[in-house]
Amino acid sequence: MRADLSAIVRWVAPEARVLDLGCGDGSLLRTLWQERRAPGYGVEIDDAAVLECVHNDVNVLQVDLESGLSLFADRSFDCVILSETLQTIHRTELLMREMLRVGREVIVSFPNFGHWSARLQVVLGHMPVSETLPYEWYETPNVHHCTIVDFEHLCQRLDVRIRERLVLHRGKAVSWLPNLRGSVAVYRCTADS
Amino acid sequence: MNAPHDPSCVGAVAAQKVHFGEPLRLKGGAELPAYDLAYETYGELNAARSNAVLVCHALNASHHVAGYYAEDTKNVGWWDNLVGPGKPLDTRRFFVVGSNYIGSCFGSTGPASINPASGKPWGADFPVVTVEDWVEAQARLADHLGIERFAAVIGGSLGAMQALQWTLSYPERIRHSIVIAAAARLTPQNIAFNEVARQAIMTDPDFHGGHYYEKGVVPTRGLRIARMIGHITYLSGEAMAEKFGRLLRRGAPGFDFDVDFEIESYLRYQGDKFSTYFDANTYLRITKALDYFDPAADYGGNLSAALARAKAAFLVVSFKSDWRFPPARSREMVRALLDNRRIVSYLEIDAPGGHDAFLLEDARYHKALAAYFANIEL
Numbered sequence: 001m002r003a004d005l006s007a008i009v010r011w012v013a014p015e016a017r018v019l020d021l022g023c024g025d026g027s028l029l030r031t032l033w034q035e036r037r038a039p040g041y042g043v044e045i046d047d048a049a050v051l052e053c054v055h056n057d058v059n060v061l062q063v064d065l066e067s068g069l070s071l072f073a074d075r076s077f078d079c080v081i082l083s084e085t086l087q088t089i090h091r092t093e094l095l096m097r098e099m100l101r102v103g104r105e106v107i108v109s110f111p112n113f114g115h116w117s118a119r120l121q122v123v124l125g126h127m128p129v130s131e132t133l134p135y136e137w138y139e140t141p142n143v144h145h146c147t148i149v150d151f152e153h154l155c156q157r158l159d160v161r162i163r164e165r166l167v168l169h170r171g172k173a174v175s176w177l178p179n180l181r182g183s184v185a186v187y188r189c190t191a192d193s
Numbered sequence: 194m195n196a197p198h199d200p201s202c203v204g205a206v207a208a209q210k211v212h213f214g215e216p217l218r219l220k221g222g223a224e225l226p227a228y229d230l231a232y233e234t235y236g237e238l239n240a241a242r243s244n245a246v247l248v249c250h251a252l253n254a255s256h257h258v259a260g261y262y263a264e265d266t267k268n269v270g271w272w273d274n275l276v277g278p279g280k281p282l283d284t285r286r287f288f289v290v291g292s293n294y295i296g297s298c299f300g301s302t303g304p305a306s307i308n309p310a311s312g313k314p315w316g317a318d319f320p321v322v323t324v325e326d327w328v329e330a331q332a333r334l335a336d337h338l339g340i341e342r343f344a345a346v347i348g349g350s351l352g353a354m355q356a357l358q359w360t361l362s363y364p365e366r367i368r369h370s371i372v373i374a375a376a377a378r379l380t381p382q383n384i385a386f387n388e389v390a391r392q393a394i395m396t397d398p399d400f401h402g403g404h405y406y407e408k409g410v411v412p413t414r415g416l417r418i419a420r421m422i423g424h425i426t427y428l429s430g431e432a433m434a435e436k437f438g439r440l441l442r443r444g445a446p447g448f449d450f451d452v453d454f455e456i457e458s459y460l461r462y463q464g465d466k467f468s469t470y471f472d473a474n475t476y477l478r479i480t481k482a483l484d485y486f487d488p489a490a491d492y493g494g495n496l497s498a499a500l501a502r503a504k505a506a507f508l509v510v511s512f513k514s515d516w517r518f519p520p521a522r523s524r525e526m527v528r529a530l531l532d533n534r535r536i537v538s539y540l541e542i543d544a545p546g547g548h549d550a551f552l553l554e555d556a557r558y559h560k561a562l563a564a565y566f567a568n569i570e571l
Contacts, residue, residue: 054540
């Protein structure tokens, strides 16, 4: 399992109601159900992934995240998860606000564009390609890259309180110079009120 | 494609009919003293009686869901691409029941049946029936077949409204509800189309206020137009353009009022065909059943409150090109189910077929249904 996902599973409280945005084949939801008895729904737009979810007996809703989360009532989930999907979203601010409206708590993970290898590649004149950023610039589904510092600025701007942060590289926690040495960041946040 | 030797076809089937002597109190206040309900079954009911799936049909179809009739092998069931051995609704695993509804013209008691009170066809005197009434009658059919609880009830369009109503009328008797290309209530625009269709029928001089059977005539012109209007709303503009374009039947404009464009020819053909086999009084009643369906009406329009008593797991499917019951209407149902924390999955399929897409074979759609059915425990 991807390292950020193990962190997410640990952070989800037992029996929490979970909404997984961009849930892929639904394996995180399945794990959350098996290990945490946390019932949930996934949101996914890709036909093949939606079919996998149905195969995996996971509740899946095929709607576009870009149009917001109008299907879901305020505070209807204990936890809303956006794992390695943030960078593919066009209307990032809208989605962040919507997640905080729908969930009491939000978990976000994303590839850190501030990692030294990404910086080095840019200095050498190339768009970064790495384990966590595996796409060439002309084929990437990613539209909004950010660094750890950038994301925390956005949280500040949106009055989001960061409750917990885990920075990882190749599955191991990074605590020294995280924005330089971490390739993936995972945050647990709430609305600041 | 559905040749008799096709191993994925259920093969030759026979329609059956059950008579109920107990009166049925209808939502509109009238009472049917006794009635017949036509149905077909495919596959075997297992010993635990846990593998029954009810298929509800839409406006113009019938209980003939799959297979063909030995005496008429071209008469293939309307959902034969879905139901059969190895098909998404696999008859090797499930006992599938195709049920007709009361008011139909395909074997169940309807306006063309004899009214025991007068000894003549019911005609205009046949009561207006509703989706709720149909579910009541289907519940009696389930009793008759020894089915305490359906593994699933599935339908498209008006059939899907029955699948939804089942979860409200009999929450304990349905485990899964599969609601395809539907809406929890019609929009004024939908009702408007239905009203034009009804007006076409009722203003036909051969309608005789609904008592045309005894006159030996059929309001063919009205039925034709009603069907033509329906067909326009079942297809997407895109599908119509793809299928017919602006092709001219005679190669050049005729500067007259014969058929010029292919689409005119198609509509006339569909209208003609329909008017030979469908009953006008049935058509009137079915469009009314559609118009009246609105489970939220008793809850001040609050669909979430209306669906609170549903217990089934749901699969809701819509098609992007369907403008009769567009995806937004399905999402209303999904939202109400989420409000009630029901188990629900929702698929929005990017198929071009319009409202009729639910009848067509589309790999994404059928694979998802197959996967869903495979996960239903028996």
